[in-house]
Amino acid sequence: MSSQVLRIAMNGVTGRMGYRQHLVRSVLAIRDAGGVELEDGGRVQVEPVLVGRNEDKLRELAARHDVDAWSTDPDAVIADPSVDIYFDAQVTSRRVAALTAAMRAGKHVFTEKPTAETLEEAVALARLGQQTGVTAGVVHDKLYLPGLVTLRRLVDEGFFGRILSLRGEFGYWVFEGDSQPAQRPSWNYRKEDGGGITTDMFCHWNYVLEGILGRVDAVTAKTVTHIPTRWDESGRPYAATADDAAYGIFEVTTPGGDPVVAQINSSWAVRVFRDELVEFQVDGTHGSAVAGLRRCVAQQRGHTPKPVWNPDLPVTEPFRDQWLEVPANADLDNGFRLQWEEFLRDVVAGRPHRYGLLSAARGVQLAELGLRSSAEGRRIEIPSITLDDATAAEGPREDTVVERAGALTEAAR
Ligand SMILES: NC(=O)c1ccc[n+]([C@@H]2O[C@H](COP(=O)([O-])OP(=O)(O)OC[C@H]3O[C@@H](n4cnc5c(N)ncnc54)[C@H](O)[C@@H]3O)[C@@H](O)[C@H]2O)c1
Numbered sequence: 130m131s132s133q134v135l136r137i138a139m140n141g142v143t144g145r146m147g148y149r150q151h152l153v154r155s156v157l158a159i160r161d162a163g164g165v166e167l168e169d170g171g172r173v174q175v176e177p178v179l180v181g182r183n184e185d186k187l188r189e190l191a192a193r194h195d196v197d198a199w200s201t202d203p204d205a206v207i208a209d210p211s212v213d214i215y216f217d218a219q220v221t222s223r224r225v226a227a228l229t230a231a232m233r234a235g236k237h238v239f240t241e242k243p244t245a246e247t248l249e250e251a252v253a254l255a256r257l258g259q260q261t262g263v264t265a266g267v268v269h270d271k272l273y274l275p276g277l278v279t280l281r282r283l284v285d286e287g288f289f290g291r292i293l294s295l296r297g298e299f300g301y302w303v304f305e306g307d308s309q310p311a312q313r314p315s316w317n318y319r320k321e322d323g324g325g326i327t328t329d330m331f332c333h334w335n336y337v338l339e340g341i342l343g344r345v346d347a348v349t350a351k352t353v354t355h356i357p358t359r360w361d362e363s364g365r366p367y368a369a370t371a372d373d374a375a376y377g378i379f380e381v382t383t384p385g386g387d388p389v390v391a392q393i394n395s396s397w398a399v400r401v402f403r404d405e406l407v408e409f410q411v412d413g414t415h416g417s418a419v420a421g422l423r424r425c426v427a428q429q430r431g432h433t434p435k436p437v438w439n440p441d442l443p444v445t446e447p448f449r450d451q452w453l454e455v456p457a458n459a460d461l462d463n464g465f466r467l468q469w470e471e472f473l474r475d476v477v478a479g480r481p482h483r484y485g486l487l488s489a490a491r492g493v494q495l496a497e498l499g500l501r502s503s504a505e506g507r508r509i510e511i512p513s514i515t516l517d518d519a520t521a522a523e524g525p526r527e528d529t530v531v532e533r534a535g536a537l538t539e540a541a542r
Pocket of ligand 1: 140141142143144145146147181182218219220221241243244268270314329345
């Protein structure tokens with residue numbers, strides 16, 4: 130039985146994601162539970178080192194959460210031989226330099242998405258990860274959530290028959306920041322600071338589509354900036370230079386070779402008339418299902434009503450009542466924490482994490498090609514990425530979805 134402590138340098142813990150999901154809900158929750166249980170029955174404990182730019186905030190955070198170590202000098206922390214893992218939840222534009230330095234120093238890395246702002250940089254990171262042999266993990270949180278775990282289980286069980294399509298709806302109204310403060314940081318709306326909903330969300334959609342259905346072969350997107358002026362954290366107006374909505378069509382091929390059309394709307398300028406902030410509907414010849422982050426409902430072929438289009442009559446069918454809740458049949462914790470735990474076990478075992486820098490590069494690629502599709506007004510095929518050739522050969526993609534097998538059911542354990 131093994132027992133050890135991993136020191137984790139956590140950069141960006143004063144931010145929204147870094148603080149709530151990664152520090153509090155994941156690393157501190159793991160620490161306070163006495164660490165993570167390993168396959169051999171032993172345990173690995175974690176010890177965070179808080180890293181950031183603001184000394185006062187770090188000192189206050191450390192005191193509030195009973196953390197001993199903090200630093201405003203990321204270079205020194207990365208050079209510290211007692212640090213095992215570097216974690217990054219900084220603004221996206223700072224990520225490449227930090228991850229590069231950490232991997233060069235031999236640290237394992239765990240990072241928020243997207244890994245980079247350009248495909249070239251994302252592939253360079255993946256290549257560096259391969260060369261250094263460190264264990265690298267990239268947040269694929271949606272795949273660990275109960276709704277999507279259940280959806281993937283329905284796919285594995287053949288519930289859908291032949292899968293035809295997926296439609297996804299993501300978004301909510303993000304206040305402009307004048308009469309009410311915005312609920313997202315202002316850099317999200319400035320292209321020059323790494324903002325934009327396509328960059329932010331298409332990397333999620335890539336791994337969601339790969340993890341549920343199969344590889345993404347082509348993208349057609351329309352990206353727009355619906356709200357051209359917003360107000361920042363100090364109440365000053367600024368030009369929103371980044372896209373705040375992206376309407377995408379993704380052509381997917383299942384491992385069995387069936388084509389699936391996936392449409393996903395992503396918007397920070399939409400009001401919610403849904404049960405969850407993101408929902409995906411999968412339709413197949415034998416059944417359909419709708420999954421949010423937490424719930425999943427389904428309708429079998431035998432229970433499918435037969436509506437007849439007649440605008441002269443009021444709707445007679447209670448359509449929403451005709452779906453059955455699909456039980457999760459598992460007690461799933463916070464998705465970020467589940468992935469952290471799996472990553473920590475991988476670090477101890479000295480093996481790759483299944484959602485690594487190459488998968489992340491495919492996400493960055495989808496965002497980049499989505500933006501190009503919109504700018505050029507055309508459908509774009511997605512070349513496969515190989516780490517030997519960063520520019521990636523044209524032509525049909527090999528099945529790069531190596532992490533797919535058992536991905537979601539594994540997360541449910
Ligand atoms: N997995 C998800 O669902 C999800 C959701 C939202 C955001 N994110 C990602 O998480 C990352 C952080 O997003 P957020 O919403 O928490 O942002 P945030 O603005 O709340 O936090 C950013 C962090 O980076 C630091 N920072 C800001 N500017 C910096 C600079 N110039 N130099 C160094 N540090 C700087 C801030 O101090 C803060 O700690 C982004 O890459 C974003 O894409 C992921």
